[in-house]
Amino acid sequence: MGIAIASGAYAISFGAISTAAGLSLLQTCALSILMFTGASQFAMVGVIGAGGSVWAGAATAALLGSRNALYGLRLSSLLEARGRRRLGAAHFVIDETTAMAIARDEPAASRFAFWTTGVALFTFWNLGTLLGALATHIVSNPKLLGLDAAPPAAFLALLAPRLRAREPLAIALAAAVVAIAVLPFVPAGVPLLIVALLVALFGWLRKPD
Amino acid sequence: MIWAGVIAASAACYGLKLAGISLPQSWLQDARLQRTIPLIPIALLAALVATQTFSTGRHLVLDVRAAALAVAIIAVLLRAPFLVVVAAAAATAALLRLI
Incomplete structure (x- = not known):
């Protein structure tokens, strides 16, 4: 339950950032209902807010969503969901539900943790989004509240837990440098796609340890 | 659109x-897919932090967002909750603009 309330607070900042980026209330809420994966949602509205094309934002969101496929892989044997149940379960395959499900020893406890975390998160995530979006709608100039400085902080907070070793830290720094270096020469949002391509090549071609 | x-x-x-x-x-x-996929969010999130702090459109700029990022880094190192990190950065930018 704590995790769901925390995600509600995090969703408030998503609602605020999305609205400040120029998405309507309905579009903002649609992202939280339909996409329901935090980092991808922040990336999509972040790119749009920074003047990038909607499609660059969509591509970045999809690339960030690729890790959910690996989570799904780890969950598939635990969940044993079939048919319509699997279609529903898929929507809840995100960082938090995976963490809660794989922390349990018994498959039945894993399934329970997955579904309860999923339902609670979905509820609070969407309530928080609505609240953040409504609150920001009242503000006439989001820049006065410093909301243009909010997305980088959000990305940093999402990134930090993944940097607990030397290699990820080096990759993060290299990615930041490459993105800044190519930025003046390509349309907004495209530096992200270049970085994604380079890191995928790096991961694919390097020798296993 | x-x-x-x-x-x-x-x-x-x-x-x-x-x-x-x-x-x-x-x-x-x-094995290669398993190694590669976790690297993508790391690189993309880092690139998002950099580009959204130091650019406007296709121009590199240094403004109050850099100070806001510095505050966010401190908040992250202090293990502040997500909303606190974001709010601290936004408040920093807003206050610096008032000065």
């Missing part, structure tokens, strides 16, 4: 989740 992107990206994200729990285990168990 935004709607089309919202729908397409949501469908792509859902497709990836569904693929993970539906495709045969062996498809995604390839």
